[in-house]
Amino acid sequence: MGEKKIVKRIRVNLDRCNGCRACEMACSSFHARPKYSSINPARSRIRVVTDEINDEYVPIRATDYTKAGCDGRRVYTINGKDYSECSFCGSVCPTRNLFKEPDSGLPLKCDLCESDPPVDEPLCVQACSLDALTYEEVEEEVQDEVKLGGVEIGLKSLVDRYGIQELADAFARMSQKG
Ligand code: SF4
Ligand code: SF4
Numbered sequence: 001m002g003e004k005k006i007v008k009r010i011r012v013n014l015d016r017c018n019g020c021r022a023c024e025m026a027c028s029s030f031h032a033r034p035k036y037s038s039i040n041p042a043r044s045r046i047r048v049v050t051d052e053i054n055d056e057y058v059p060i061r062a063t064d065y066t067k068a069g070c071d072g073r074r075v076y077t078i079n080g081k082d083y084s085e086c087s088f089c090g091s092v093c094p095t096r097n098l099f100k101e102p103d104s105g106l107p108l109k110c111d112l113c114e115s116d117p118p119v120d121e122p123l124c125v126q127a128c129s130l131d132a133l134t135y136e137e138v139e140e141e142v143q144d145e146v147k148l149g150g151v152e153i154g155l156k157s158l159v160d161r162y163g164i165q166e167l168a169d170a171f172a173r174m175s176q177k178g
């Protein structure tokens with residue numbers, strides 16, 4: 001049985017997005033270490049899937065890591081425009097390079113800009129001057145779920161890539177070196 005919780009979400013209005021990518025810059029800057037020290041859209045947890053010829057711009061946030069890809073063969077027609085299935089998918093999957101930290105290849109995930117002190121609105125929403133992204137908090141009944149943090153998601157992907165024994169050996173070698 002679920003319980004009532006405040007659910008945070010970002011509503012996307014495709015008709016308003018013009019592909020400026022300010023959201024990508026704001027996200028990568030907010031998550032840089034130290035905060036705001038660099039801008040690199042390749043590190044953003046929101047990416048704008050762009051098809052300029054067909055005037056299609058889809059801001060999509062990183063969601064779950066998955067070690068298997070889907071067949072990705074569906075096409076969605078919205079207001080006369082054809083979008084591929086990948087345009088709406090936030091999964092970090094093996095068949096594309098979106099949402100992988102460029103240096104390590106580890107998965108990135110949108111954390112809704114959770115921080116201490118908290119921000120009034122997620123940074124991508126603040127950066128979007130066209131209101132293609134709007135922030136909402138709504139009360140909903142939700143099922144209990146195990147929430148993985150960034151470290152757990154990264155470790156899970158490393159286990160999938162190298163196997164748990166190789167990782168355990170690497171940790172043992174690192175701890176010997178101090
Ligand atoms: S900032 Fe807004 S308009 Fe610009 S790409 Fe992002 S969602 Fe689209
Ligand atoms: S909510 Fe925050 S972490 Fe998520 S995509 Fe927007 S700026 Fe990035």
